[in-house]
Amino acid sequence: MELTRRYIHINDDDRSLSLREDRAPLPGADEVLIEVHAAGLNRADLLQRKGLYPPPQDASPIMGLEVSGTVVACGEAVSGWSVGDPICALTHGGGYASHAIAPQSQCLPVPEAYTLSEAAGLPEALLTVWHNLFQRARMQSGERVLVHGGASGIGTLAVAICKAMGCEVYSTAGTDGKCRRVEALGATRTFNYRSESFVEALDELGLKGSIDVILDMVGGDYVQHNIDVAAPEGRIVNIAYMRGFSTEVNFLPVLLKRLTLTGSTLRAQNTAQKAQMVLEIREQLFEHLETGAVKPVIDREYPLADAAEAQAYMERGEHLGKILLRP
Numbered sequence: 001m002e003l004t005r006r007y008i009h010i011n012d013d014d015r016s017l018s019l020r021e022d023r024a025p026l027p028g029a030d031e032v033l034i035e036v037h038a039a040g041l042n043r044a045d046l047l048q049r050k051g052l053y054p055p056p057q058d059a060s061p062i063m064g065l066e067v068s069g070t071v072v073a074c075g076e077a078v079s080g081w082s083v084g085d086p087i088c089a090l091t092h093g094g095g096y097a098s099h100a101i102a103p104q105s106q107c108l109p110v111p112e113a114y115t116l117s118e119a120a121g122l123p124e125a126l127l128t129v130w131h132n133l134f135q136r137a138r139m140q141s142g143e144r145v146l147v148h149g150g151a152s153g154i155g156t157l158a159v160a161i162c163k164a165m166g167c168e169v170y171s172t173a174g175t176d177g178k179c180r181r182v183e184a185l186g187a188t189r190t191f192n193y194r195s196e197s198f199v200e201a202l203d204e205l206g207l208k209g210s211i212d213v214i215l216d217m218v219g220g221d222y223v224q225h226n227i228d229v230a231a232p233e234g235r236i237v238n239i240a241y242m243r244g245f246s247t248e249v250n251f252l253p254v255l256l257k258r259l260t261l262t263g264s265t266l267r268a269q270n271t272a273q274k275a276q277m278v279l280e281i282r283e284q285l286f287e288h289l290e291t292g293a294v295k296p297v298i299d300r301e302y303p304l305a306d307a308a309e310a311q312a313y314m315e316r317g318e319h320l321g322k323i324l325l326r327p
């Protein structure tokens with residue numbers, strides 16, 4: 001079977017984007033080929049386009065880490081997925097396209113309460129949140145959690161997951177409107193980082209020094225602030241450092257409160273590690289996806305050919321939740 005694939009190419013000379021066509025790749029033994037219904041945008045795509053986040057050697061050079069769609073071909077070792085199945089998947093790149101390959105172990109069924117478009121915004125945030133909050137920070141039901149970047153694709157899903165798992169969630173976001181929307185997703189309070197200090201706001205609520213788990217993508221000066229608001233035995237996980245990798249820190253509270261500081265990137269982990277995340281999610285979290293209690297917030301959809309416009313919209317930071325491309 002020969003299929004034509006439309007995909008977004010990064011032009012070497014000026015990093016502009018153009019729509020190209022080639023023959024769709026064939027799935028390897030453990031892979032499925034998906035006719036893409038929608039692909040999720042991620043901030044990492046913007047870095048990849050600028051040449052600041054090169055894809056791993058064995059990954060597709062095409063941007064796009066997550067898709068939803070329909071299975072159109074299966075490798076000979078694939079079991080559990082068949083041609084015609086609606087599916088969503090974490091890809092190894094290649095999502096900005098009409099057809100994308102994914103390892104079978106990184107695929108998920110489309111949850112009952114989801115549209116096929118909504119499912120495209122799920123995989124990257126779901127695995128990132130699962131790995132960092134549960135596998136790294138060992139978050140438990142009943143704990144108090146602070147999610148920075150509450151209005152981001154990652155943050156909106158993280159808030160809903162924390163709430164569904166019985167945690168008390170606080171968050172930060174960049175406008176009052178975004179703060180109220182993050183609260184509607186389950187945060188008890190969301191602090192506008194442009195007009196108030198979350199450290200002072202938590203102090204006023206009597207909560208400074210009582211945050212068990214912090215999910216942070218901001219870094220920079222937040223590294224010290226996180227340490228200051230953490231509870232004894234607190235765990236702080238960084239998934240990015242948007243305010244900078246370098247900062248001066250007083251580590252004394254790390255000793256006194258026995259804190260854990262950790263971090264990770266999803267992309268650098270191997271297929272077996274991602275498969276383990278998918279397994280745990282299906283066993284422990286999937287019921288909350290099926291009911292719609294945990295669902296990505298979709299901000300906007302763009303045609304695939306307008307990928308540059310979609311990325312510019314993400315860069316401006318006006319969105320809340322996920323931005324999608326539709327081939």
Ligand SMILES: NC(=O)c1ccc[n+]([C@@H]2O[C@H](COP(=O)([O-])OP(=O)(O)OC[C@H]3O[C@@H](n4cnc5c(N)ncnc54)[C@H](OP(=O)(O)O)[C@@H]3O)[C@@H](O)[C@H]2O)c1
Pocket residue numbers: 041042043044124128148149150151152153154155172173174175178193217218238239240241242243264265266267314317318319321
């Ligand atoms: N390590 C991993 O495995 C992994 C996986 C996926 C994503 N990430 C990272 O996680 C972050 C979120 O990804 P995404 O795709 O969900 O991106 P996104 O939707 O574009 O969200 C970016 C978020 O960063 C916040 N932000 C930006 N600059 C800030 C600043 N100076 N101070 C405080 N907050 C600031 C924005 O807040 P407002 O909009 O409220 O202003 C927004 O919530 C990105 O940095 C991404 O690279 C890491």
